[in-house]
Amino acid sequence: MEDRYSAVVGIRGDPKQAIFGVFDGHGGAKAAEFASKNIDKNIINELTRREGEGIVEAVRHGYLTTDSEFLKEDVHGGTCCVTALIRNGNLVVSNAGDCRAVVSRGGAAEALTSDHRPSREDERERIEAQGGYVDCRNGIWRIQGTLAVSRGVGDGHLKQWVIAEPETKVLAIEPDHEFLILASDGLWDKVSNQEAVDVARALCVETKPETLSACKKLTKLAISRGSCDDISVMVIHLGRFI
Incomplete structure (x- = not known):
């Protein structure tokens, strides 16, 4: 962890x-x-x-x-x-x-x-302008063939x-x-922005705020969808x- x-x-x-x-x-x-x-x-x-x-x-x-x-x-x-x-x-x-x-x-x-990843056009252009390179391996864009964030x-x-x-x-x-x-x-790769809000809202707005329960429920949702991150x-x- x-x-x-x-x-x-x-x-x-x-x-x-x-x-x-x-x-x-x-x-x-x-x-x-x-x-x-x-x-x-x-x-x-x-x-x-x-x-x-x-x-x-x-x-x-x-x-x-x-x-x-x-x-x-x-x-x-x-x-x-x-x-x-x-x-x-x-x-x-x-x-x-x-x-x-x-x-x-x-x-x-x-x-x-907005996520900073090498696949983002402006991030890729910035990296290449500084003499670096971005490539895609197994569907994941990486800087210098290693890091997947920019x-x-x-x-x-x-x-x-x-x-x-x-x-x-x-x-x-x-x-x-x-x-x-x-x-x-680890959450966002498996749960969309709106899904996350919908899950949390049921516990934070429609009832007495239970923010910790909302965090736990979102974490379990991502895990149930196969998140290993x-x-x-x-x-x-x-x-x-x-």
């Missing part, structure tokens, strides 16, 4: 501020472990240091700092990351890799991230192409934003942060 997660609620003593993350390690759990312990701290530090410069830049530098710090550890492996920062009534979702964030908006699933923390031997630069989306939390699902690809699922009820 190479996945890890993090959850920090009550940033600076404010119950309406929080940051959550799911980290899908590969080549060992060291990078996921490191990111789960440091990326939230680095993002919060950047928010303080860059007050007024914009929240997207703060998150970006939080990711890049975590990456550079891990590379200094001289440890093999890497990790995909997805984080959700809740601050001043805004939801700030970022990712590097193929962990995904999906929000339920009145029961409709809306993906807030962004993440770590992967020092592929750092020229596997960047830690996150993509970030910011939206105001509205009353119809019911809950957010953060999960590794690590599976991590986090469901965050957004109403408490409005």
Whole structure:
């Protein structure tokens, strides 16, 4: 099991501020472990240091700092990351890799991230422009014939192409934003965005919120469909942060 997660609620003593993350390690759990312990701290530090410069830049530098710090550890492996920062009534979702964030908006699933895989045209073009190559083996696209994701923390031997630069989306939390699902690809490879929302909604909106039960049910659903990958699922009820 190479996945890890993090959850920090009550940033600076404010119950309406929080940051959550799911980290899908590969080549060992060291990078996921490191990111789960440091990326939230680095993002919060950047928010303080860059007050007024914009929240997207703060998150970006939080990711890049975590990456550079891990590379200094001289440890093999890497990790995909997805984080959700809740601050001043805004939801700030970022990712590097193929962990995904999906929000339920009145029961409709809306993906807030786009998976970073070598098969994505813009990612393939970026890699090739930097002198790398992407090929498909047994139906899976890989960088330099090895890694099946194109962004993440770590992967020092592929750092020229596997960047830690996150993509970030910011939206105001509205009353119809019911809950957010953060999960590794062990879930998303077997369960669609809308299916995941439907399963979680029955336990989080239509009844008293049972977010842990929703996580367990989604995990079991992916396993029942043959997922042999690590599976991590986090469901965050957004109403408490409005």
